[in-house]
Amino acid sequence: MALxxxxxxxxxxEDTSPRRLVLxxxxxxxxxxxxxxxxxxxxxESCREIVQESFLRLHQHILAGGDQTNLRAWxxxxxxxxxxxxxxxxxxxxxxxxxxxxxxxxxxxxxxxVEDEFLAxxxxxxxxxxxxxxxxxxxECLVLRSQGLKYREIxxxxxxxxxxxxxxxxxxxxxxxxxx
Amino acid sequence: xxxxDHLTNDLLVRALDDELSDSENALVESHLPGCExxxxxxxxxxxxxxxIESVIAAATPEALEGDRDxxxxxxxxxxxxxxAVKNYRRAxxxxxxxxxxxxxxxxxxxxAHLSKQNQIAASQYRPGATLEVDGETFIPLPYSNPDLPxxxxxxxxxxxxxxxxxxxxxxxxxxxxxxxxxxxxxxxDVLVGLDGxxxxxxxxxxx
Numbered sequence: 017m018a019l020x021x022x023x024x025x026x027x028x029x030e031d032t033s034p035r036r037l038v039l040x041x042x043x044x045x046x047x048x049x050x051x052x053x054x055x056x057x058x059x060x061e062s063c064r065e066i067v068q069e070s071f072l073r074l075h076q077h078i079l080a081g082g083d084q085t086n087l088r089a090w091x092x093x094x095x096x097x098x099x100x101x102x103x104x105x106x107x108x109x110x111x112x113x114x115x116x117x118x119x120x121x122x123x124x125x126x127x128x129x130v131e132d133e134f135l136a137x138x139x140x141x142x143x144x145x146x147x148x149x150x151x152x153x154x155x156e157c158l159v160l161r162s163q164g165l166k167y168r169e170i171x172x173x174x175x176x177x178x179x180x181x182x183x184x185x186x187x188x189x190x191x192x193x194x195x196x
Numbered sequence: 197x198x199x200x201d202h203l204t205n206d207l208l209v210r211a212l213d214d215e216l217s218d219s220e221n222a223l224v225e226s227h228l229p230g231c232e233x234x235x236x237x238x239x240x241x242x243x244x245x246x247x248i249e250s251v252i253a254a255a256t257p258e259a260l261e262g263d264r265d266x267x268x269x270x271x272x273x274x275x276x277x278x279x280a281v282k283n284y285r286r287a288x289x290x291x292x293x294x295x296x297x298x299x300x301x302x303x304x305x306x307x308a309h310l311s312k313q314n315q316i317a318a319s320q321y322r323p324g325a326t327l328e329v330d331g332e333t334f335i336p337l338p339y340s341n342p343d344l345p346x347x348x349x350x351x352x353x354x355x356x357x358x359x360x361x362x363x364x365x366x367x368x369x370x371x372x373x374x375x376x377x378x379x380x381x382x383x384x385d386v387l388v389g390l391d392g393x394x395x396x397x398x399x400x401x402x403x
Contacts, residue, residue, distance in 0.1 A: 035271045035272070039267070039268060042264060042267060046263075051253070051255050055252065055255065064260055064263065068263065068266065068270070071267050072270055072271065075271045139247065140250070143247055143251050144251055158248060159252055161213065161245075162248055162249045162253075163252075166213075167215050182206065182209070182210055183206075185209055186205050189205070189209060189245070192244055193241070193244055196244070
């Protein structure tokens with residue numbers, strides 16, 4: 017087996033830095049994180065800035081020897097707080113997060129016919145509207161849950177108890193079920 | 197709806213999310229296969245959860261090709277910054293007021309003790325003796341410990357009361373000014389030694 021060149025070796029060693037760790041997290045989390053921010057009601061440009069800022073803070077957090085036991089929850093919490101600060105600062109007047117969010121692309125559909133596809137889209141729109149009727153906490157919990165966060169992680173992000181997270185998810189689902 | 201004969205929505209939702217305790221899990225696993233009502237409820241909640249995921253997944257933000265490179269570049273900038281004192285000061289800007297408060301708690305009592313002795317004008321105090329750290333010149337303070345190494349200097353930018361400096365022999369205005377002197381402060385870089393004590397001072401501005 018050929019040994020790596022010296023230059024490669026140095027590059028590899030440099031890449032085992034916090035910077036590499038952050039980029040690994042970026043590759044894994046940036047899309048779900050941006051989706052979450054979109055559902056908080058932010059526009060694309062704000063999402064982009066907050067994601068950049070969140071990962072830069074993650075880098076600083078790691079460099080400073082911060083706790084690394086759950087960096088995903090840490091990242092979402094930072095992004096969540098930045099988003100809240102941003103919304104408070106600019107008094108966002110957008111009508112709703114989901115209207116913008118769902119306009120960004122067609123929903124995935126297994127519909128075999130045009131009619132099925134139409135029904136699937138119609139259902140998506142209704143569900144989107146129904147989600148706007150939920151309380152902020154219920155919506156946030158459901159969106160974080162859909163990104164694969166565990167209840168204790170969601171609790172960490174939103175500064176709630178785990179039982180409150182469970183309650184928000186349950187109530188949110190019950191409301192959506194009624195509407196649909 | 198949630199009669200004792202059936203599982204609650206809370207249990208069913210947490211079962212979906214794999215958030216049950218062992219005993220709850222045992223209850224759900226034993227009940228669900230034999231109860232049509234709970235089975236349908238569970239299936240409905242699972243379907244709804246899947247649809248929510250689809251709606252959220254559909255909200256794919258536009259692709260941002262250059263953002264990863266931009267992040268890498270910005271992190272690189274942080275990494276390659278020399279550990280210069282001025283950068284350090286910028287990084288710790290927010291903790292400076294806290295550090296200053298702590299430092300003054302140590303600083304003032306010692307100076308107050310010295311103030312009872314003769315006050316010496318700055319120009320008269322150890323003439324020609326200065327400390328050079330990272331290109332910055334500091335006037336040594338009377339209680340500097342010359343035995344401690346200077347290899348790891350720590351510089352804190354802070355507001356230093358003129359009265360404290362006067363006690364250390366750095367006089368900025370006639371002592372006869374009285375009360376006004378004690379109320380004023382100057383912006384200064386304070387060189388802190390390894391023992392946490394101020395070694396020297398470099399006055400940055402006098403208002």
